[in-house]
Amino acid sequence: MDALLADPGAVSLRDTTFVVLDLETTGGAPDGGGITEVGAVKVRAGEELGVFATLVNPGQPIPPFVTVLTGITQAMLLPAPPIEQVLPSLLEFLSDAVLVAHNAPYDVGFLKAACARHGYPWPAPRVLDTAALARRALTRDEVPNRKLGTLAAYFRTPRQPTHRALADAQATVDVLHGLIARLGGHGVTTIGDAIEFTRAVSAAQRRNRHLADGLPRSPGVYIFRAADDRPLYVGTSGDIATRVRSYFTAAERRARMSEMLTAAVRVEAVECAHRLEAEVRELRLIAAHAPPYNRRSKHPERMLWLRLTDEAFPRLSTVRSIGDGDGTYLGPFPSRRAAELAAAGVYDAVPLRQCTHRLSTRTRTSSCALAELGRCPAPCEHRIDPVEYAGLAVEPLRTAIEADPQALVDNLLARIDALAAGQRYEEAAVVRSRLAALLRVTLRMQRLTALARIAELVAARRADHGGWELAVVRHGRLAAAGVSPPRQHPRATIEVLRAAAETVPAGPGPVPRASAEESERILSWLEPAQTRLVSLSEGWASPVRGAGRFHNLLVKAEQATRVPMVAGEVDQRLNRSPTRK
Incomplete structure (x- = not known):
């Protein structure tokens, strides 16, 4: 019994209480039309438990075609109660039952609109649409369409629809019973199964729904495994059973997951103490097994770093590991593109050399175009000695990485100002993206370093x-x-x-x-x-003037759009003034 209460969808169709409803209306949309008649029948296990039927005064004229169709006239509705008087009794009749209707969105739409108009909370019952159920359970060879009259004739129901609310609701009860009899062949036995069956759940989802049985309702990690026990997909949830069950519903529409469910033969659950442990275990399992259906698991080990080389005239080098930890590093980066963007930000901020060959303090080599453009102090030609080079380019970068990135931020903002003033807006936007990349990785590294200590x-x-x-x-x-x-x-x-x-x-x-x-x-x-x-064991602190104080600037830089900028707008967009000394 506790299991049924925990999962209402697990109640068998035989034990489910249905309220089969039909409305007659003035036509049109729910927000403009009115309800003229309500008919509802409560049933369980084929037994009729109660009936609710009443005419309703819609407070508006009835179109002639509605009168011709239903036989309901204006005179019949004048003494009838308005919908606001009908709703309390109707909602009570609907309580704790599954709402059934033919073309249910239409009827539910009118009821929800009426509740909203008159201040009644919508109870949000589970809804089963017999029209949608018929589309899945019956073929075109059996019935040419899914109209209520057509289905009633197909099932030879004792009661036929007449475009009056109660008669149509009673006919829908008979059609519902006929459809339920067909669902057993599709493996649909519970109300949850029936509702999902109407939502075009794939065959693989229906076939493997049993994989969710018996899983714990606790935080942890779940692993879909193939026949050879290979992990196919690893996920985490605060409620393993509920999350795994969702993969077998219409809410799961990812094509890759459908392919995974076809190959899965069992689900393994690893219970965890709380969400943090579950999230960490998920990351470790993905890194260890590289499940093919986890997008981030293709190359989890490919993290990159920018290393300041150990030589007379240091430069930035992209490396995959930090070795024994000697030297100055910036990272980690998830991709080469991210590393290149941050490196470009460094080059825009300080005149660090960009050539890749090792320079000697004894032998000169020819300079590149960057030296001619004034973007490099040309240590290759010994225009600058190692001490001057370190003070001009190396130490500001080390300070930015380990403590205070103020100098680099100021240089980049000044460059953005100059480009915008010269109406070179696209170039200014590029520098802005480099500033964001550099701040992002510096902030990340300082936070990680503080915890790692x-x-x-x-x-x-x-x-x-x-x-x-x-x-x-x-x-x-x-x-x-x-x-x-x-x-x-x-x-x-x-x-x-x-x-x-x-x-x-x-x-x-x-x-x-x-x-x-x-x-x-x-x-x-x-x-x-x-x-x-x-x-x-020791103090937990980040640099007092570290990258964390530029968090607002980083957010603004990341959110800024690439629309044309005019001179004077850059300061306002990046809101840089609070970062200046």
């Missing part, structure tokens, strides 16, 4: 059931997760988690001992006000 951090957040969600984080990696019981101090649970937590050594350089994505998920869990820091 902490050997151990313990945090807690109130759980929905009254206990505490707990997390032990070591060097940016989730080392343990748990939940303390309600009405019990969480200290005992915390000590157990710390003792059993994964041992996590410090990582090289600024890198957390986890993927950047995992550490960012942890940060998003730690930073809200409802999360409490229980203990830290």
Whole structure:
């Protein structure tokens, strides 16, 4: 019984209470037309439980063609109650039942409009449309169309529709019973199955719906597996059973998921203490197994960094790892395009050389076009010595990465100003995108670095059931997760988690001992006000004048459109003045 209450869609068709409804109206749209008659029949297991029928005064003239069609005249409706007097009794009659109608959107539309007009909340019952059910259950060879009269004739129902509300509702009851008898052959046995059957659920979804049976209603990770046990798709949810069940409904329309469901033979559930642990486990499983139907799993290991090379005249080099951590790095970047955009921002801000060959302090080489354009101090020709070069280009970049990006931001904003003043708006927009890329990665790296420095951090957040969600984080990696019981101090649970937590050594350089994505998920869990820091092995701090103070500028730069700019608008669009010293 508890299972049925938890999932109303699991109630069998035999045990479902239906209210079969029909309305007669003045015609037109729900927001303009009026209801002239209501007929409804309540049934369960083939037994009639009650009838509701009344004429309704629509408060407007009845078109002649409606009178001809239904036989309802203006004189018949004058003594009838208005819809606002009918609605309370009708809504009570509908309570706790599945609403059935032929071409249900039409009838439901009129009822919802009437409720909205007169201040009654719409109860939002589950709705089963017999017309849609007939389109799925009957072929064109059996019936030429899905009109109520045609279906009543096909099923040889004892009651035929007459364009009067109660008679049509009674005929719809008989048609419903005829359709239910056909659904068994399609494997449709519950009301949830019947509603989904009307929504053009694929054969693979119907065939594999049993894969959702028996899954836990708790947070965790679910894994769709193929016949050879390969992971096909990994996902996460606060309610595994409900989320997996949604893959077998009409709400799931992704072509790739339909293909995946065809190949899946079972679903494995990994229960987790709370959402953070579930999200982290999902990321790790995707990285470990690269499931073919997870879009982000194709190359999860391909993260890029910009490294400031260790030589007399340093330059930026794109690398795939940071080795032992020596040197200055900026990243990680999800793609080469993102790394190139940030590097271009650096070149716009400081005169760092862009050539790729190693320069000698003894031997001169010929300069490139950038030196002739004044975009490079030409260390290749020894126009500048290593100390001057470091002070002009290298140290401002190091400062921006590790502490304060103010100098780079000021230089880029000044360049945007100059381009806009010269009406070179497209070039200004390009520099703006480079500024956003550079700020984005600098902010990301400083946040990750601050977390990665902490050997151990313990945090807690109130759980929905009254206990505490707990997390032990070591060097940016989730080392343990748990939940303390309600009405019990969480200290005992915390000590157990710390003792059993994964041992996590410090990582090289600024890198957390986890993927950047995992550490960012942890940060998003730690930073809200409802999360409490229980203990830290050392202080948790970002640079006082770090990239975080440019967050508003970053948001504005990312949101700015590429429409033409005129001189004077750039300051207003980027709102840069608060960032200036």
